[in-house]
Amino acid sequence: MTYCVGFLLDEGLVLAADTRTAAGVDHVASFRKLTVFSKSGERVIALMSAGNLATSQSVVSVVSERLGSREGQDSLFESTSMFNAARIVGSVLREVMQTDAETVRASGADPRTSFLVAGQIAGRPPRLFQIYEAGNFIEATPETPFLQIGETKYGKPILDRVVRYDMPLGDAAKAALISFDSTMRSNISVGPPIDLMVYRRDALDGGTRIEVTADDAYLQKMRQAFGDGITALFESIEAPPVS
Amino acid sequence: MTYCVGFLLDEGLVLAADTRTAAGVDHVASFRKLTVFSKSGERVIALMSAGNLATSQSVVSVVSERLGSREGQDSLFESTSMFNAARIVGSVLREVMQTDAETVRASGADPRTSFLVAGQIAGRPPRLFQIYEAGNFIEATPETPFLQIGETKYGKPILDRVVRYDMPLGDAAKAALISFDSTMRSNISVGPPIDLMVYRRDALDGGTRIEVTADDAYLQKMRQAFGDGITALFESIEAPPVS
Numbered sequence: 001m002t003y004c005v006g007f008l009l010d011e012g013l014v015l016a017a018d019t020r021t022a023a024g025v026d027h028v029a030s031f032r033k034l035t036v037f038s039k040s041g042e043r044v045i046a047l048m049s050a051g052n053l054a055t056s057q058s059v060v061s062v063v064s065e066r067l068g069s070r071e072g073q074d075s076l077f078e079s080t081s082m083f084n085a086a087r088i089v090g091s092v093l094r095e096v097m098q099t100d101a102e103t104v105r106a107s108g109a110d111p112r113t114s115f116l117v118a119g120q121i122a123g124r125p126p127r128l129f130q131i132y133e134a135g136n137f138i139e140a141t142p143e144t145p146f147l148q149i150g151e152t153k154y155g156k157p158i159l160d161r162v163v164r165y166d167m168p169l170g171d172a173a174k175a176a177l178i179s180f181d182s183t184m185r186s187n188i189s190v191g192p193p194i195d196l197m198v199y200r201r202d203a204l205d206g207g208t209r210i211e212v213t214a215d216d217a218y219l220q221k222m223r224q225a226f227g228d229g230i231t232a233l234f235e236s237i238e239a240p241p242v243s
Numbered sequence: 244m245t246y247c248v249g250f251l252l253d254e255g256l257v258l259a260a261d262t263r264t265a266a267g268v269d270h271v272a273s274f275r276k277l278t279v280f281s282k283s284g285e286r287v288i289a290l291m292s293a294g295n296l297a298t299s300q301s302v303v304s305v306v307s308e309r310l311g312s313r314e315g316q317d318s319l320f321e322s323t324s325m326f327n328a329a330r331i332v333g334s335v336l337r338e339v340m341q342t343d344a345e346t347v348r349a350s351g352a353d354p355r356t357s358f359l360v361a362g363q364i365a366g367r368p369p370r371l372f373q374i375y376e377a378g379n380f381i382e383a384t385p386e387t388p389f390l391q392i393g394e395t396k397y398g399k400p401i402l403d404r405v406v407r408y409d410m411p412l413g414d415a416a417k418a419a420l421i422s423f424d425s426t427m428r429s430n431i432s433v434g435p436p437i438d439l440m441v442y443r444r445d446a447l448d449g450g451t452r453i454e455v456t457a458d459d460a461y462l463q464k465m466r467q468a469f470g471d472g473i474t475a476l477f478e479s480i481e482a483p484p485v486s
Contacts, residue, residue, distance in 0.1 A: 153396030157425040161470060162477045170482030177483060182400040198485045208485050218483045225480050227404060233472035234405045239413030240420060240461045242441045242451050 001189040002033055002050040002150040005179060006116045007172045008128040008140035010165055012201040013118050016176040017048045018184075020191040034195040035060050037067065037076050038206040043121045045076050045085050046197060046207075050150030051113030051133070052104070058096045059113065063089060082127035083139075086117045090135035097135075114149045119199075126201055154186040155179035169198050174222070177212065181223050192219070244432035245276055245293040245393040248422060249359045250415045251371040251383035253408055255444040256361050259419040260291045261427075263434040277438040278303050280310065280319050281449040286364045288319050288328050289440060289450075293393030294356030294376070295347070301339045302356065306332060325370035326382075329360045333378035340378075357392045362442075369444055397429040398422035412441050417465070420455065424466050435462070 004017040017033040033056070038044040047063070049056035069075040072084060079085045097111060104111035112133040120126040128140040130147040140147050142165040148156065159179050163172065173196060183190050192214040199207035212219050247260040260276040276299070281287040290306070292299035312318040315327060322328045340354060347354035355376040363369040371383040373390040383390050385408040391399065402422050406415065416439060426433045435457040442450035455462050 153429070154400050156429050157397050157400065158473070158477075160428050161473050168482070170485060171477075173485045174480060174482045175477070178477070178480075185403050186396070186399050196483075196485065210483075210485060212483075218481075222480055222483075226476065229476040229479070230401070230404050230473075233469065233476060234401075234414075234418070234421070236472065237417060237421075237465055237468050238461075239411070239417045240439075240453075240455075240465075242413060242416045242439065242453055 001187060003148070003152065003155060003180065003183050003190045004033060004048040004050050004116055004150055005146060005148045005155065005159070005176055006048065006118050006128045006140070007146045007163065007176070008118070008126065008142075008165070009145060009167060009169065009172055010142075010201075011169045012203070013046075013120075013126050013128060013197075013199040013207070014169055014172040014176055015046055015048060015116070015118055015197040015199075016173075016180060017195045018180065018190050019193050019195060020189065021053050032195065034197060036197065036206050036209070039077060040206075041122070041204050043077070043119065044199060044204060044206060045082070045117065045119035047089065048116040048149070049113055052109065052111050054104070055093075055096055055100065055111050055113040058100070059089065059092050059115070062092045062096065080121065081124065082117070082119055082121060082129070085119065086129035086131060086137050086139075089115055089117050090131045090137055093131060094135040116147055116149055120201070120204065122204055126199070151183055151187050151190050155183040158182055169200065173198055177219060177222060178226055181219075181226065192216075244430060246391070246395065246398060246423065246426050246433045247276060247291040247293050247359055247393055248389060248391045248398065248402070248419055249291065249361050249371045249383070250389045250406065250419070251361070251369060251385075251408070252388060252410060252412065252415055253385075253444075254412045255446070256289075256363075256369050256371060256440075256442040256450070257412055257415040257419055258289055258291060258359070258361055258440040258442075259416075259423060260438045261423065261433050262436050262438060263432065264296050275438065277440060279440065279449050279452070282320060283449075284365070284447050286320070286362065287442060287447060287449060288325070288360065288362035290332065291359040291392070292356055295352065295354050297347070298336075298339055298343065298354050298356040301343070302332065302335050302358070305335045305339065309335075323364065324367065325360070325362055325364060325372070328362065329372035329374060329380050332358055332360050333374045333380055336374060337378040359390055359392055363444070363447065365447055369442070394426055394430050394433050398426040401425055412443065416441055420462060420465060421469055424462075424469065435459075
């Protein structure tokens with residue numbers, strides 16, 4: 001299982017993905033689920049995926065192969081808008097599903113994968129899209145500044161409470177890690193390391209990327225502070241008049 | 244959608260269920276999802292359901308009809324153990340599915356329902372079971388003191404953090420309501436009123452039952468205190484060194 005979350009903020013973009021892939025309990029491996037395509041000073045486009053790993057990797061491979069194309073409807077490096085970049089990923093996803101879905105389903109596996117596509121092209125604002133399994137997509141807005149794919153529910157309540165379009169990038173990174181912590185506590189198949197990318201609007205670079213491991217000092221301190229804080233908050237609230 | 248949660252505690256049982264049933268957005272109704280069978284001084288057995296409402300109601304109707312039977316394998320009033328009570332509910336669920344599942348599926352609906360069965364029979368300890376859609380079941384233990392059915396994920400992180408077998412009943416009721424609040428914030432199809440039942444071990448009565456409405460003074464105060472507390476806690480934690 002995977003969990004990925006992306007934030008579209010006034011200050012830029014924050015993306016986070018876990019790296020664990022589980023194909024049965026005896027086979028737990030880590031793969032990158034965050035891929036970044038960038039041309040310094042011109043564009044940065046990041047892809048995150050959740051779902052069938054073969055489908056995800058095929059899509060990323062085909063998208064990578066087509067970077068050399070001169071056609072804006074094929075290459076993320078030629079695309080003139082993030083909307084078109086999202087359309088490229090959705091379209092490649094449809095091609096891969098056309099080829100693989102039937103036989104994968106016949107083998108008893110689920111071929112579906114969804115994506116987050118986020119980035120900025122020079123002269124245009126940063127944008128964030130969620131590509132559904134069918135290749136269609138939705139976009140984050142200032143009113144709905146985060147999108148999630150994969151194991152999304154355990155980590156959503158904390159985001160619903162604290163995420164705002166005008167929050168600082170660092171606070172969004174903190175919210176992302178707390179959301180991952182809640183998810184990892186409730187579903188052992190989502191696990192560290194967590195790939196975290198923080199991109200400042202108009203930087204047009206590959207962003208700041210860090211790998212947050214299980215023994216990362218910040219992660220440990222945050223987990224302890226948040227866990228202790230929730231317990232204290234719970235205790236501070238009066239019980240209902242029922243017993 | 245529905246959310247139900249049950250706690251098995253050293254002090255007794257706490258059960259909570261929302262009452263909303265949604266069959267499309269133009270038709271939102273409230274039905275009781277918590278049914279209590281009790282004989283004062285002898286036994287109390289509560290059922291909560293999540294899933295197809297027709298299946299749920301059929302199971303509760305058949306179980307109710309068989310209360311008059313003298314057979315312990317048919318009647319919740321004659322059953323000598325909570326284990327057997329769980330088996331009765333699972334077995335009736337299988338009968339109802341046998342009759343209805345195929346035609347309901349053919350109409351495009353999902354006939355499945357799961358149950359929580361909780362209670363105490365004189366001279367024996369309180370027990371709590373989760374009946375799966377297939378009629379088989381698992382039991383809560385001091386190490387795993389809560390079970391959930393329906394829309395379970397949004398409300399699980401807070402329970403994972405604070406619920407302990409040796410917590411007071413009032414605190415468990417508070418945890419249940421916070422868990423509902425988190426769920427209702429993230430999924431509008433789960434909504435108040437919430438049926439709450441608090442049962443003290445060895446009371447062998449119907450427990451204390453209250454209906455917590457949307458404008459309930461305690462619920463409002465708790466929501467405010469918990470929301471403000473989470474925001475303050477979030478702000479008190481240092482951001483990661485990424486931006």
